[in-house]
Amino acid sequence: EAQVTQNPRYLITVTGKKLTVTCSQNMNHEYMSWYRQDPGLGLRQIYYSMNVEVTDKGDVPEGYKVSRKEKRNFPLILESPSPNQTSLYFCASSFSGGALSYEQYFGPGTRLTVT
């Protein structure tokens, strides 16, 4: 089954404790993105990647890091989480090229709480 998976689905952590949220897709997509969803703000893009070793900042990159060492994986790293990073996070992937590159396939989401 074609899908985007994220782990963990739920995470409660404390301020300053480094964490990684994993994302993996099995559709051989070139493009991958991370979004955060906050009430009243919709989804905002954090980082995106066009291919292995090619990443760039989205609209709200502060406090986050990403890496793309393999095509299928795109982990999101919070090196020193703060309470304002409490949010619902979505990983997404898409094909490259043309209109289809805009059609995002989303993972199930990771709900992160930072205390």
Next chain:
Amino acid sequence: AQSVTQPDIHITVSEGASLELRCNYSYGATPYLFWYVQSPGQGLQLLLKYFSGDTLVQGIKGFEAEFKRSQSSFNLRKPSVHWSDAAEYFCAVGYSGGGADGLTFGKGTHLIIQP
């Protein structure tokens, strides 16, 4: 910068009644338009998309949307809502030039269904 406006934060509709959710996007060449639905506690599911051609597009679950370039709108409609349609709805837009940087999302419309 690209922007998407969903003017209605909440909408309440009686079961069986018709529905229209509004979406306006900032001017830009050749927009690619999407509607996603997020049921409570769930991820994002694509309802429908517009790339080109016929401006009235059909989606899943009985939804349709009409692209009106002159009004910069892409409103979502359903002739008769069901209680299971209660969810958060997001309009999103991408502009030609490359989809790697994902979509710009509206802030969402929360749909409440009255029995």
